Amino acid sequence: MAGSHRKSSRGGALVQETADADLGRDRDAVIGASIFFLAFYLYLWLYVDLRLIYHGGGIIANFPVFFRGWAFFESFTSYPGGLVEYAGAFLAQLFYYSWAGALIVTLLAWSIGLCIGYFFRVARAPGLRGLRFIPAILLLVIYSRYTYRFTSILALLAALSCVCLYLKVTAGRKLSCIIVFGVLSAILYYIAGGGYLLFAAICAIYEILMRRRWPMGILYLLSGAAVPYVEGVLIFGVSIINAYSELLPFSWKIVDRVTHEETFDVVYVLYLLVPLAALGLGLRRRFLTTGAGPAEHRGSRAKRRSKAKHPKLLTRIRLLYTGKPKFRWIVQSLVLLAVAGGAVFASYSGKRKIEFEVVYYGSAKMWGRLLRSARGHPGNHRVTNAVNRALYHTGRLGYDMFSYPQHPEGFLLTAERFKVASWDRFEMRIELGLVSMAENDLAECMGMFGKRPAILKGLAWVNMVKGSIGSARIYLGALGKTLFDAGWANEYLDRLESDPSLSTDKEIQRLRSLCVAKDHSTVFSDNEQAMLALLEKNSTNRMAFEYMMSWYLLTKQLEKFVGNVKKLNDLGYSEVPGLYDEAFFIYAYSTGKSVELEGDWGSPKAGPRIEDFTRIFKNYGRNKDAAFAELAKKYGDSYLFYNLYEFSGVKN
Numbered sequence: 226m227a228g229s230h231r232k233s234s235r236g237g238a239l240v241q242e243t244a245d246a247d248l249g250r251d252r253d254a255v256i257g258a259s260i261f262f263l264a265f266y267l268y269l270w271l272y273v274d275l276r277l278i279y280h281g282g283g284i285i286a287n288f289p290v291f292f293r294g295w296a297f298f299e300s301f302t303s304y305p306g307g308l309v310e311y312a313g314a315f316l317a318q319l320f321y322y323s324w325a326g327a328l329i330v331t332l333l334a335w336s337i338g339l340c341i342g343y344f345f346r347v348a349r350a351p352g353l354r355g356l357r358f359i360p361a362i363l364l365l366v367i368y369s370r371y372t373y374r375f376t377s378i379l380a381l382l383a384a385l386s387c388v389c390l391y392l393k394v395t396a397g398r399k400l401s402c403i404i405v406f407g408v409l410s411a412i413l414y415y416i417a418g419g420g421y422l423l424f425a426a427i428c429a430i431y432e433i434l435m436r437r438r439w440p441m442g443i444l445y446l447l448s449g450a451a452v453p454y455v456e457g458v459l460i461f462g463v464s465i466i467n468a469y470s471e472l473l474p475f476s477w478k479i480v481d482r483v484t485h486e487e488t489f490d491v492v493y494v495l496y497l498l499v500p501l502a503a504l505g506l507g508l509r510r511r512f513l514t515t516g517a518g519p520a521e522h523r524g525s526r527a528k529r530r531s532k533a534k535h536p537k538l539l540t541r542i543r544l545l546y547t548g549k550p551k552f553r554w555i556v557q558s559l560v561l562l563a564v565a566g567g568a569v570f571a572s573y574s575g576k577r578k579i580e581f582e583v584v585y586y587g588s589a590k591m592w593g594r595l596l597r598s599a600r601g602h603p604g605n606h607r608v609t610n611a612v613n614r615a616l617y618h619t620g621r622l623g624y625d626m627f628s629y630p631q632h633p634e635g636f637l638l639t640a641e642r643f644k645v646a647s648w649d650r651f652e653m654r655i656e657l658g659l660v661s662m663a664e665n666d667l668a669e670c671m672g673m674f675g676k677r678p679a680i681l682k683g684l685a686w687v688n689m690v691k692g693s694i695g696s697a698r699i700y701l702g703a704l705g706k707t708l709f710d711a712g713w714a715n716e717y718l719d720r721l722e723s724d725p726s727l728s729t730d731k732e733i734q735r736l737r738s739l740c741v742a743k744d745h746s747t748v749f750s751d752n753e754q755a756m757l758a759l760l761e762k763n764s765t766n767r768m769a770f771e772y773m774m775s776w777y778l779l780t781k782q783l784e785k786f787v788g789n790v791k792k793l794n795d796l797g798y799s800e801v802p803g804l805y806d807e808a809f810f811i812y813a814y815s816t817g818k819s820v821e822l823e824g825d826w827g828s829p830k831a832g833p834r835i836e837d838f839t840r841i842f843k844n845y846g847r848n849k850d851a852a853f854a855e856l857a858k859k860y861g862d863s864y865l866f867y868n869l870y871e872f873s874g875v876k877n
Contacts, residue, residue: 257558258338258358261565265361266331268569273368275326277581279317280588281674283607283648284581285373287479289314290676292706305457306418306471309383313376318708330368333378334361340385341499344427347392348435350506355557356498362565363495366572371581374492376479380420380472381496387413387424388499392431399441402432406445410452418457418471425449426500434507576602583611587652588679592619604630604874607649610638613775614653622771623802626778628862630874633779637752637772648674651683657768658739658759660687676703678710685714690736694725739763752776753785760792767796778804778864783812787820794822806831807864838865 269275281288291297291314301307320326338357345353367374387409395402406428414421425445433442457468470476474492579602586595592615599612612629613636616622637653638646647666654663664687670680685700698721704714720727727733741762756773759766770792777786786808793801801809801822809820810831838860845852849869860866861875 257561260558261358261561262331262335262361264562265334265365265565266327268365269330269368270324270327273327273371273578274323274582275320275330275368276323277578277585278368278371278373279320279326280581280585280679281648281677282371282581282584283646283670283674284371286674288373288674288677289317289376290678291315291318291708292703293708293711294706297706304418304461304463304471305415305453305468306380306420308415309380309417309420309472310376313379316379317373317375321709330364330375333375333382334364337361337378337382337385340382340389343389344385344392344499344503345506348431348503348506353502353506355561356502358561358565359498360495362568363491365565365569366491369569369573371574371577374474374479377472377474377476377492378495380417381423383413383417384420384423384427385499388427391424391428399438402441403444406448410448411456414452414456418467419453419469419473419476421452422449422469422473423496423500425452427503430500430503430507434504434511580605580607583608584649587611587614590618599629606632606635606638606643606646609635610646610649610653613772614656617768617771622775623804625862626775626804627864627867627873630872631779631867632872633776636776636779637755639752639755645669645673655683655687655690655736657755657772658736658741658762658766659755660690660736660740663687664691678704678707681707682710682713685717689717689727689730689733690740692726692737694721697721739766739769764792765796770796774805778808778867781868783808783815787812790820790822803831803834804864807835808868810835811865811868834860834863835865838863842869 278285278288289310298311301311316329319329337360341357341360342354345351345356364378391402391405391409395405410421410425413424425448429442429445429449431442432438432445453468454465457463457471458465463471467476467478472479474496579598582598583595583602584607586592586598595611595615596619599608599615602608609630609632613622613626616625634640635643638650647669651663651666651670654660654666664684667680667683667687670677671684674680681700681704685697685704688694688697688700698718701714701718701721705711705718707714720730724730739759739762741758753773753776756769756776759769760773763769770789774786774789777783777789790805790809793805813819838856841855841859842852845855853870856866856869857875861873866875867873
């Protein structure tokens with residue numbers, strides 16, 4: 226009796242010890258996952274900054290629009306996949322706040338991971354549960370590239386959720402499994418469209434390779450082909466292409482024409498992860514169970530081979546890894562973070578982020594932030610255009626223009642190759658007074674990007690400036706149904722009720738005083754003619770004046786530049802901008818003519834810079850190539866340097 230009691234005590238202690246170990250492993254897994262997803266969230270919120278994706282930067286063409294009201298919702302109920310598409314459009318609007326967008330994406334990644342973990346737990350493959358972190362890493366890659374794939378991934382989550390539900394409730398007889406599969410198929414296809422194909426494929430693989438029920442698996446595969454045709458084509462009347470591809474990564478409706486090639490592989494890996502892992506697991510089990518010899522004999526032979534082949538050090542490390550749960554948890558966590566960090570490092574595009582930032586900050590009129598961001602970019606047409614606009618609004622265009630890369634071809638974005646740069650031009654053209662040209666740009670933007678709030682707001686604004694109040698009301702009415710710009714739209718609708726001509730709106734009246742008639746004429750593809758026409762309409766248009774003078778500097782038309790210098794006094798300048806002083810010196814040196822300025826401007830502040838630049842150039846025997854390094858280091862932000870070398874923005 227005493228011996229039995231001791232055995233019972235030892236058995237109970239062993240069970241308790243095993244339970245405690247399992248509890249400890251579960252606790253460590255929860256802690257590790259929490260740390261990973263916290264880092265995931267903070268990275269998206271603070272570093273990627275998902276509000277940049279909401280704004281789109283004139284790059285993301287597939288970001289959805291969303292309007293409040295039954296009519297908008299009803300339009301999504303008439304075809305399979307519409308409900309997920311509607312939910313995706315709504316949730317995507319939360320990207321407006323970076324913290325909220327990051328939370329939504331984190332919850333999405335976490336939910337997909339839970340589904341994958343549950344699938345492999347039911348499939349009795351705990352070693353594959355680590356795959357639940359792979360979707361989160363792939364999402365990091367997608368958002369580090371500043372692309373939008375949210376709706377397809379939401380359809381993926383719907384499919385995986387139904388897989389888990391199917392596994393949860395189909396432990397019984399075959400008939401009940403078929404009934405549950407049929408009900409879920411009808412519901413899921415209506416909700417998630419082509420995402421249903423993933424559900425059917427995973428269920429078929431599970432039944433064929435893991436439950437060994439071939440007839441059911443084949444039935445599910447046939448259902449995957451039949452349900453979209455019957456429910457999509459015959460019942461809802463959609464095209465056969467849409468019936469099978471709705472919401473899938475290759476659907477023509479959601480593929481971003483600009484960024485599709487960059488994320489093609491990533492999205493497909495995300496969709497194929499579970500089916501391929503399940504297929505590999507099933508085939509492996511199928512192969513092992515047909516092998517010769519009992520499992521325990523194979524295991525013992527493997528152990529003997531391991532002991533024979535592995536050095537003692539590796540054996541000790543393996544024993545430490547398998548025998549110490551804390552050590553194993555630390556190693557797994559470090560490997561996971563290393564893989565995630567490597568994926569982010571390989572995919573992150575700093576230049577692309579800067580492009581999004583400068584356009585976003587320009588729209589928000591955050592000029593200081595814009596200029597700080599642009600410092601890290603080597604320059605292209607959209608960045609340079611945004612920089613020049615910010616420099617004007619901060620009063621630094623005549624001082625710091627050549628601190629950034631400049632090129633005449635990208636100035637005002639009127640060159641032939643910038644036909645599709647509408648998003649980058651319309652706000653600048655409104656501010657200059659070229660409102661009809663801005664309206665054309667906005668119409669092109671709507672054709673490319675849809676009824677985005679920024680586009681609707683711009684169209685409402687230009688129509689109010691032009692006095693087209695009827696059209697303005699239409700755009701304001703649409704904007705009033707958005708989530709974040711409704712207040713601005715409703716305020717102007719109220720103003721139009723009491724003051725239809727907006728005669729008391731100072732900004733509207735100011736812009737009306739700048740506008741020229743028929744600014745869409747072909748003559749305005751010429752930068753100089755456009756600025757001259759604006760100044761002829763309103764000689765106090767300071768922005769038009771500074772842009773014209775900048776154009777003369779860029780194209781080295783110093784005779785015309787000097788000919789317009791008298792306007793400095795008329796426009797109320799308190800001093801001559803530094804770049805203008807440098808241009809006066811170059812003009813006087815090259816022509817032998819002095820520049821006469823009206824008013825008491827005092828001595829040129831650029832004098833010492835000009836003298837030192839000239840001294841350095843002479844020290845190298847006026848050899849441009851020899852003097853380049855020193856001049857670039859000290860004066861790469863000057864007009865003196867640009868005039869000599871014809872490029873800028875190189876000062877260290």
